[in-house]
Amino acid sequence: xxxxxxxxxxxxxxxxxxxxxxxxxxxxxxxxxxxxxxxxxxxxxxxxxxxxxxxxxxxxxxxxxxxxxxxxxxxxxxxxxxx
Amino acid sequence: xxxxxxxxxxxxxxxxxxxxxxxxxxxxxxxxxxxxxxxxxxxxxxxxxxxxxxxxxxxxxxxxxxxxxxxxxxxxxxxxxxxxxxxxxxxxxxxxxxxxxxxxxxxxxxxxxxxxxxxxxxxxxxxxxxxxxxxxxxxxxxxxxxxxxxxxxxxxxxxxxxxxxxxxxxxxxxxxxxxxxxxxxxxxxxxxxxxxxxxxxxxxxxxxxxxxxxxxxxxxxxxxxxxxxxxxxxxxxxxxxxxxxxxxxxxxxxxxxxxxxxxxxxxxxxxxxxxxxxxxxxxxxxxxxxxxxxxxxxxxxxxxxxxxxxxxxxxxxxxxxxxxxxxxxxxxxxxxxxxxxxxxxxxxxxxxxxxxxxxxxxxxxxxxxxxxxxxxxxxxxxxxxxxxxxxxxxxxxxxxxxxxxxxxxxx
Numbered sequence: 305x306x307x308x309x310x311x312x313x314x315x316x317x318x319x320x321x322x323x324x325x326x327x328x329x330x331x332x333x334x335x336x337x338x339x340x341x342x343x344x345x346x347x348x349x350x351x352x353x354x355x356x357x358x359x360x361x362x363x364x365x366x367x368x369x370x371x372x373x374x375x376x377x378x379x380x381x382x383x384x385x386x387x
Numbered sequence: 388x389x390x391x392x393x394x395x396x397x398x399x400x401x402x403x404x405x406x407x408x409x410x411x412x413x414x415x416x417x418x419x420x421x422x423x424x425x426x427x428x429x430x431x432x433x434x435x436x437x438x439x440x441x442x443x444x445x446x447x448x449x450x451x452x453x454x455x456x457x458x459x460x461x462x463x464x465x466x467x468x469x470x471x472x473x474x475x476x477x478x479x480x481x482x483x484x485x486x487x488x489x490x491x492x493x494x495x496x497x498x499x500x501x502x503x504x505x506x507x508x509x510x511x512x513x514x515x516x517x518x519x520x521x522x523x524x525x526x527x528x529x530x531x532x533x534x535x536x537x538x539x540x541x542x543x544x545x546x547x548x549x550x551x552x553x554x555x556x557x558x559x560x561x562x563x564x565x566x567x568x569x570x571x572x573x574x575x576x577x578x579x580x581x582x583x584x585x586x587x588x589x590x591x592x593x594x595x596x597x598x599x600x601x602x603x604x605x606x607x608x609x610x611x612x613x614x615x616x617x618x619x620x621x622x623x624x625x626x627x628x629x630x631x632x633x634x635x636x637x638x639x640x641x642x643x644x645x646x647x648x649x650x651x652x653x654x655x656x657x658x659x660x661x662x663x664x665x666x667x668x669x670x671x672x673x674x675x676x677x678x679x680x681x682x683x684x685x686x687x688x689x690x691x692x693x694x695x696x697x698x699x700x701x702x703x704x705x706x707x708x709x710x711x712x713x714x715x716x717x718x719x720x721x722x723x724x725x726x727x728x729x730x731x732x733x734x735x736x737x738x739x740x741x742x743x744x745x746x747x748x749x750x751x752x753x754x755x756x757x758x759x760x761x762x763x764x765x766x767x768x769x770x771x772x773x774x775x776x777x778x779x780x781x782x783x784x785x786x787x788x789x790x791x792x793x794x795x796x797x798x
Contacts, residue, residue, distance in 0.1 A: 363539035
């Protein structure tokens with residue numbers, strides 16, 4: 305099952321909605337900690353949702369490199385392609 | 388970009404600087420004199436200690452003090468060496484023997500703190516190709532143990548067996564050969580809730596994972612001989628490693644891990660937080676050994692849980708928003724915002740009750756808590772005094788309705 309980056313981005317954007325308290329528009333450049341003002345625990349909660357949505361394992365070790373929605377999207381695509 | 392190493396701390400410093408200074412500041416308080424396991428002089432006032440984790444009141448136990456004093460006088464103030472370099476005395480070995488007896492296990496290793504026990508065991512057991520699966524609400528020492536090691540770290544929803552299973556299932560599906568260590572806690576310290584160990588260990592074993600249970604807040608408190616929640620829930624045979632601390636029920640400092648795994652002792656050769664730090668001083672080792680003997684034969688557990696129920700029920704009846712249920716020695720009320728929580732703490736200390744101000748990220752779900760940890764050494768009078776002060780401050784700060792408001796409502 306291959307998914308385009310855009311499809312993955314759309315699905316991740318849906319998952320971000322409940323965390324998007326200020327209702328800002330989400331782009332691939334959106335930074336979790338700054339634009340969405342999410343603390344590290346909340347980012348981990350979001351990560352959990354993403355794991356379940358795509359049925360993949362995303363180790364916490366990857367989080368330091370995943371600052372933006374775009375980086376998250378690429379990581380998910382890579383993990384899906386490795387399955 | 389900046390060269391200033393401290394710039395990143397500006398938000399936390401700004402937030403800290405907004406806290407009132409003086410005796411209302413929870414981060415600068417100190418005890419002038421400690422009178423007993425439950426009382427101290429703070430700001431010149433006799434104060435009830437309501438948040439010490441001194442569950443058994445062991446800090447002033449006469450037998451423990453005698454054992455510690457004897458060791459201090461005969462063996463000196465410290466070992467000045469690590470466990471592997473001139474820091475292992477007979478006392479350390481004797482303490483490990485006592486732990487083996489206490490837990491009925493083949494092996495026991497003593498660390499210099501509970502934090503280091505988690506740091507050492509977790510970071511060492513799980514290597515680069517392995518997985519550590521942790522509860523979302525795990526203690527900082529568990530998160531830090533993960534960070535120190537090289538394993539892949541996966542987090543499951545707090546106390547949620549189904550959520551754990553999803554994750555274990557995925558790991559096994561993608562990597563049938565991976566070593567997996569599931570890390571759980573007997574009692575979670577902030578909200579005092581127990582882990583459903585039966586469900587969680589059954590699922591872990593289904594996927595051939597090892598299970599580690601941290602009993603820091605449950606040793607002495609649960610189980611028929613005080614071993615903790617694994618004993619209480621009758622799942623000890625499903626648990627591969629138990630980690631714990633001497634800094635709560637045991638009344639001193641130090642950490643340990645016990646296990647029946649035949650190769651467990653290799654940790655002494657490979658575990659850096661065990662090897663590269665000084666071992667516990669002889670007096671600490673002696674009082675810990677004595678306290679463990681006392682705990683397994685004590686009836687303090689029921690008194691402790693009665694105390695907890697009394698405070699939890701009292702706070703609940705008064706109308707506070709409760710974080711805890713009284714199933715463990717923790718009693719915590721939820722306070723809406725951080726500013727009120729800090730003010731609440733300041734009012735309580737001036738009323739003569741020292742509670743814990745617990746704020747995110749140390750707390751789950753972003754909660755601001757006024758947290759108490761009960762002791763078997765608390766008298767009912769002391770608990771009623773705490774309760775009276777909680778209610779007084781709760782009304783003053785508008786967390787509880789005033790008496791007149793209540794009367795109007797019921798009229």
